[in-house]
Amino acid sequence: MDNNTNPPISINHIQTAHCENGVTTSLLQHHGIKFMSEPLAFGLGSGLFYLHLPFITVLNGPFISFRTFPGAIFKRTCRLLEVKVQRKKFKDKATAQHYLDDKIEKGILVGSQVGVFHLPYFPPEYRFHFNSHNIIIYGKDDEGNYLVSDPVMESTNTLSPSELEKVRFAQGPLAPKGHLYFPVNVQPVSDELLKKGIIKAIKHSVRDMLYIPGFFAGAKGIKFTARQVRKWRDKLGQRKAGLYLGQIVRMQEEIGTGGGGFRFLYAAFLEEAASYFNGNEKLLGVSEQITKAGDLWRESAVQMAGIYKGRLTEQSDFEHSASILDEIYEVEHQAFRQLSKIKLS
Amino acid sequence: MKKQELPQDKSALEGYTRDICYVKNKDGKYEKALSTGWNIKAEALDNAWDDINHRIEDARNAVINGEKSPIYYFFELRLMDMQVITGYTGFWRFTVKRHMKPHVFKKLSDKKLQKYADAFDISLEELKNFNG
Numbered sequence: 001m002d003n004n005t006n007p008p009i010s011i012n013h014i015q016t017a018h019c020e021n022g023v024t025t026s027l028l029q030h031h032g033i034k035f036m037s038e039p040l041a042f043g044l045g046s047g048l049f050y051l052h053l054p055f056i057t058v059l060n061g062p063f064i065s066f067r068t069f070p071g072a073i074f075k076r077t078c079r080l081l082e083v084k085v086q087r088k089k090f091k092d093k094a095t096a097q098h099y100l101d102d103k104i105e106k107g108i109l110v111g112s113q114v115g116v117f118h119l120p121y122f123p124p125e126y127r128f129h130f131n132s133h134n135i136i137i138y139g140k141d142d143e144g145n146y147l148v149s150d151p152v153m154e155s156t157n158t159l160s161p162s163e164l165e166k167v168r169f170a171q172g173p174l175a176p177k178g179h180l181y182f183p184v185n186v187q188p189v190s191d192e193l194l195k196k197g198i199i200k201a202i203k204h205s206v207r208d209m210l211y212i213p214g215f216f217a218g219a220k221g222i223k224f225t226a227r228q229v230r231k232w233r234d235k236l237g238q239r240k241a242g243l244y245l246g247q248i249v250r251m252q253e254e255i256g257t258g259g260g261g262f263r264f265l266y267a268a269f270l271e272e273a274a275s276y277f278n279g280n281e282k283l284l285g286v287s288e289q290i291t292k293a294g295d296l297w298r299e300s301a302v303q304m305a306g307i308y309k310g311r312l313t314e315q316s317d318f319e320h321s322a323s324i325l326d327e328i329y330e331v332e333h334q335a336f337r338q339l340s341k342i343k344l345s
Numbered sequence: 346m347k348k349q350e351l352p353q354d355k356s357a358l359e360g361y362t363r364d365i366c367y368v369k370n371k372d373g374k375y376e377k378a379l380s381t382g383w384n385i386k387a388e389a390l391d392n393a394w395d396d397i398n399h400r401i402e403d404a405r406n407a408v409i410n411g412e413k414s415p416i417y418y419f420f421e422l423r424l425m426d427m428q429v430i431t432g433y434t435g436f437w438r439f440t441v442k443r444h445m446k447p448h449v450f451k452k453l454s455d456k457k458l459q460k461y462a463d464a465f466d467i468s469l470e471e472l473k474n475f476n477g
Contacts, residue, residue: 016364017377038366039375117424125357125390129429153362154379161406171432172425243396246389264346264367268375291369295346298385304386308392 002120011109011138013149013156014038018067019263022151023111023134024074030109031186033081035194036327043269044080044197045073046204048262050221050332052228059128061247064225066130066262068208070132070174074111074181077205080197081189093165096178100137100146103182109138113179115170115261121150121157191276198273199344205266206340209332219333226325233318242308245321249301249308257326263294270339282342289335293328300324348378356382357390397424409477414450416441418475419465433464 012029016022016038024041042048046068053063067073078085090096115131116122139147145158159167168178212218225248232241252261263295270287274280303321306312348368358364363379369375404421407413420430427438434441434459443449444461455469462472 015365017367038365038377059393061393121361123357123361125394128424129426152365172429175432184389241394246392249386249389261366264375268367269373291346292389297347301385311389337364 011136011147011149011156012279014151015154016151017265018042018047018072019134019151020070020132021045021265023136024077024150026136026151027111028077028081028083028182028186029107031083031183033083033186033189035189037272039265039268039272041077042073042262042265043205043273044201046076046201046208047073047204048266049208052211052216052221052223054216054227062225062228062245063331064248064251066252071113074134076201078183078269080200081175083183083186085181086184087179089176090178093169093178096180097161097165100180101140103180104137104140104146108182109136110180110182111135112137112168113176113181114167115172115176116167117170118163118166120151120159120163129170129172131170131172131176150236154238172246195276197265198276202273202339202342202344206336209336210340219329219336222325222329222332226322226329229322229325231313238310238313241318242310245304246308249304252297252301256323261294263290263297267291267294277344280344282338283344286342287336289331289338293331293335296324296328296331300328351378351380352383354382354384354387356387358382378442390407397421405477408447408475411447414445414447415472415475416450416461417445418477419461419467419472420445423465426465430464434460436460 012026014026015021016025018038021038021041024045025036025038028036028041029056041332042282046280049065049068051063051065051123056063073095075085077083088099090099100110100112112135113131114133115129116133117127117129132153136149136151137146138149141147141158145160148157148159148164148165150157168176170176177210209218215221216224229245232244235241267287270283270290274283274287277283300321301310303324307317307321346366346368348370351366351368358381363381366378366380367375368378401418401421404413408415408418425433427441430436430441431438434440436444444453444457458472459469462469465472
């Protein structure tokens with residue numbers, strides 16, 4: 001179902017917890033893959049991950065990520081469903097706008113990578129130089145403003161040509177360079193293909209969480225963070241250590257992934273995946289465990305908040321935070337061990 | 346997380362949007378629900394902003410005391426790091442660091458200053474006349 005001829009300036013706006021899941025879900029649904037949901041997009045994209053890069057700081061705090069690399073979810077989900085993707089980055093701003101206008105004229109919905117610092121409809125306190133936000137541009141209004149479906153917003157928005165240019169050409173780490181992408185020539189997806197995709201995606205996540213090299217990546221990365229947390233009070237002092245813990249909580253959340261959000265998303269994916277395998281009990285069992293990990297992440301956030309609010313100040317409070325992280329490691333490690341043993345067909 | 350446990354606290358999202366969260370319903374199945382925010386998260390964000398505001402105040406004082414040029418102040422005000430400012434201005438890292446020294450700043454051409462003004466979303470005059 002390729003929409004090359006009829007230009008409909010309307011979109012079924014889908015709000016999701018995470019922007020890239022949202023763009024993936026919306027674009028694939030728009031192209032007729034109606035069963036696509038956020039958990040499925042996240043799971044097929046092997047979105048779950050853990051990474052704590054040592055020696056590097058971002059926003060004056062630890063570099064921690066609870067999900068896979070930006071762009072990977074859309075890429076992997078499309079690949080597994082045999083959906084071809086066209087992408088383009090630009091050096092020149094005028095060319096970038098011209099290319100976009102051309103796609104809009106043809107009625108094509110495009111995904112666009114943008115920076116959030118200059119995004120006018122975004123909550124001001126969330127506007128940092130974060131350049132891997134994803135939105136869908138689905139048309140232009142009579143005044144020449146672009147119609148935008150931003151998956152983390154409750155409703156659609158508009159951006160003037162200059163506002164859009166600014167966010168498409170935001171500078172800094174992972175600068176988007178006007179990056180646009182959209183699926184082309186999408187074929188119906190058979191149950192068989194979807195099931196094969198789910199199996200592959202789960203394998204990929206197992207590999208990421210259990211076998212990826214490096215003490216700071218995958219489930220074992222959580223243990224690395226725990227070791228660091230134990231040292232922070234002496235090494236950084238109370239105030240800075242509190243800010244570092246705050247950053248762990250903020251990264252756990254980003255905007256719109258409410259409370260251990262990525263863990264709950266993956267648990268929801270496994271639940272949905274089970275329905276394609278006759279309600280496979282083992283998948284549901286692992287889903288429960290990942291839910292438990294999500295709940296523990298929330299518990300750790302509450303404990304850490306006690307510290308960054310200045311209510312808890314002792315080394316034993318840092319030890320307690322770290323011990324919850326150790327427990328999360330055990331739960332996630334076990335869950336993915338079990339997941340790796342499930343035979344699906 | 347169960348649906349009834351989903352926090353509905355005041356947060357920076359107010360007036361802009363609400364968070365989608367995945368929660369367990371009565372039947373133990375996942376579903377989507379909206380949250381206005383969570384205290385724990387809001388406080389982490391507030392804390393980060395307190396720290397940022399500290400840094401901005403320190404930068405202002407550094408300009409007043411003649412230790413740094415206005416470029417340093419606006420660099421902090423706009424939450425930039427070296428990769429961001431070099432991206433927007435096209436200057437190299439060590440050049441930007443030089444321009445943050447008051448005596449170097451004074452001799453900069455309007456053409457160069459304009460690049461900074463554009464990067465900071467301010468006028469050339471604002472940048473030149475900023476004194477803390």
